[in-house]
Amino acid sequence: MSHPSSPPHADPLCWGHGPVVFEAFLEPTCPFSVRAFNKLDELLQTAGEDHLTVKIRFQSQPWHMFSGVIIRCILAASTLEGGKETAKTVMATVGAHREEFEFINHCSGPNMDATPADIIARLERYSGVRLASAFAIPELQTVIKWHCKYARQNGIHVSPTFMVDGLINPSISSGDSVKDWIGKISG
Template sequence: MALQPSLRPLIIAGSPNAPQTLEVFLDYVCPFSAKLARAIDSVLVPLFAPGGQYDGKVKVIFRNQVQPWHASSTWVHEAGLAVARVAPEKFWPFSVALFKHQEEYYDIPTSTLTPVQVREKLAALAASVVGEGKKSALLDHLTLKTTPNGGVDVTEDLKYTIKFSRQNGIHVSPTVLFDGLVANEISSSWGEKEWTEWLAKKVV
């Protein structure tokens, strides 16, 4: 349940001080992660929001789950982390938008693009969410400009998220943890009925 301060925008629902924690390990180019993301947005976010049934009781943390067998997975997660820096309050709205457009970043559609072109495409999508005025800042965070092998501005954030997954033995996306333990019963196909029944048993 640890989260370094620079990644606090990854708390996507509920109060940061809520005593119980739901951690969702999602990959932006995983279709099953997209299904779970839709449920998070339509079911969980309202339940944990101010005035919601579980207001102040549960927080949701987005965990970037890079799947390296998809070449674009690194680039899409870099984009999410760049938005977290440039427009922290827009991290989840951008994530929702990226999931809606995920097929554009699948293996075949990106196979004829350079990494620079993919990052530019992602910056354009992000700008549609955070505003065109922040597009240059987004691109700056996604530009290779240090040493020949030094990565981009958000590479250290990306390393943190990958190391966190590895040390906790997270392999597949999506994976959900509740209060630090893997909740294997949770399915990406869950809707409002399944989620509300499960939460009724789990939330103290």
């Protein structure tokens, strides 16, 4: 948790402490990313925290119109009490109410009249996490830019994309079972 005298700290979205590093590049409103995100806890539990480290990275997609706002909300949540677990709660909330944060055919629907402030308020209401003040932390821009640069430097173009020990593994799909993921990670 940040203190007024210290700069805010975005808690890294990293779970487990094993030698094998599994990085999931996700866009929070992408249905395939939501499907992958919903498997990460089971993956870590099944593989074991001593064997696997799971890291969430963001891959913003411009056709998901509120992608930047929502990613900033999730990273803002990581600066609050609970850190990465609070961020995980906010991200799970987006997935559970995905239609509330997306456009019909990426170009129409009720969200055409929504402002970023409306989206933040809606996410606060659904998640129970007060995000507006943390969202306004200027230093979050550095964290957001890091996620963008990291994805670009690793040749990530779409979400979800998965890396194992620093290498993209194109055989891993959001539609795979956790058991299949483990086989592909270990193989």
